[in-house]
Amino acid sequence: MVQVTVLQLDNYGPWTVTPNPRRETDLQALQARLYADLCQQFGLLGGYVFYGRFDNLIAFTDGISKREHGRIQQSIDNLYPVSVSMSIGRGNTPKQAVEIASANLQEQGSSQDADRSEVLVEDEIDELHTTAVGVAHFDVVDVTDKITDEENAYEACLSMESVYSDLMRRMYADYDALSFFVGGDNIISVTPKLSDSALDEVIVKTKQNTNVQLQVGYGLGDTPSEAGMQAKHNLELCREKGTVIERDRAVVERSSAD
Numbered sequence: 001m002v003q004v005t006v007l008q009l010d011n012y013g014p015w016t017v018t019p020n021p022r023r024e025t026d027l028q029a030l031q032a033r034l035y036a037d038l039c040q041q042f043g044l045l046g047g048y049v050f051y052g053r054f055d056n057l058i059a060f061t062d063g064i065s066k067r068e069h070g071r072i073q074q075s076i077d078n079l080y081p082v083s084v085s086m087s088i089g090r091g092n093t094p095k096q097a098v099e100i101a102s103a104n105l106q107e108q109g110s111s112q113d114a115d116r117s118e119v120l121v122e123d124e125i126d127e128l129h130t131t132a133v134g135v136a137h138f139d140v141v142d143v144t145d146k147i148t149d150e151e152n153a154y155e156a157c158l159s160m161e162s163v164y165s166d167l168m169r170r171m172y173a174d175y176d177a178l179s180f181f182v183g184g185d186n187i188i189s190v191t192p193k194l195s196d197s198a199l200d201e202v203i204v205k206t207k208q209n210t211n212v213q214l215q216v217g218y219g220l221g222d223t224p225s226e227a228g229m230q231a232k233h234n235l236e237l238c239r240e241k242g243t244v245i246e247r248d249r250a251v252v253e254r255s256s257a258d
């Protein structure tokens with residue numbers, strides 16, 4: 001089971017041009033600050049927030065209650081000139097959970113509906129498999145020598161964009177996983193349980209399409225934050241051992257026995 005929360009700024013498009021178009025740099029600062037606050041507030045409760053499109057964000061919120069979501073919503077309302085609607089969805093895969101959360105939010109009205117404000121909805125599905133959540137933390141092997149110290153700063157962005165866009169699409173289409181670029185050369189995928197051969201196939205295909213070699217640390221846990229920490233430690237193991245896939249065998253065995 002995985003719990004996803006879709007966060008959407010209320011009526012943000014019209015607000016950005018009312019009464020006149022607002023300075024873009026101010027909007028960028030607002031979006032960045034809001035993202036920072038949401039990351040910190042959900043992070044303290046064990047969740048993960050990814051910036052998505054900044055006005056629409058995707059969070060992994062296993063173990064965070066509707067009431068706790070409501071408190072964060074209220075705090076944002078107190079701090080910012082915009083409010084946030086939230087829809088909590090659950091699924092057997094990240095893709096299923098985000099589909100449910102998105103559909104439930106869309107049912108409450110348009111993102112540009114002036115009457116839809118601070119909606120908080122929770123999906124009631126209870127027939128879910130209790131499987132572990134996976135987190136794959138991908139990273140480019142030797143990005144410093146191959147890209148950062150080699151290409152101009154803009155071309156380095158383009159190189160990374162081609163890698164994460166290739167990876168994000170494959171992980172979603174083939175494995176129902178949601179992947180996010182998180183800075184530098186890092187991409188985090190929240191996944192159903194994946195085999196070594198699936199991880200290997202993803203890395204090989206990305207190399208074929210982009211000529212960039214990835215390494216991945218993989219973790220499994222009851223929550224994305226637990227799996228994410230294991231993934232980070234396993235990525236460190238890749239660096240130490242010079243391998244491209246490392247995963248926590250103990251957790252894999254425990255989950256298989258469930």
Ligand SMILES: Nc1nc2c(ncn2[C@@H]2O[C@H](COP(=O)(O)OP(=O)(O)OP(=O)(O)O)[C@@H](O)[C@H]2O)c(=O)[nH]1
Pocket residue numbers: 139140141142143144145182183184185186239
């Ligand atoms: N968001 C995030 N960014 C990171 C993390 N680790 C490194 N970075 C960023 O990624 C950049 C590249 O770091 P590395 O991946 O360690 O560099 P590298 O040259 O690829 O070295 P290897 O990964 O050991 O092959 C850093 O400058 C940071 O900006 C991380 O855990 N999370």
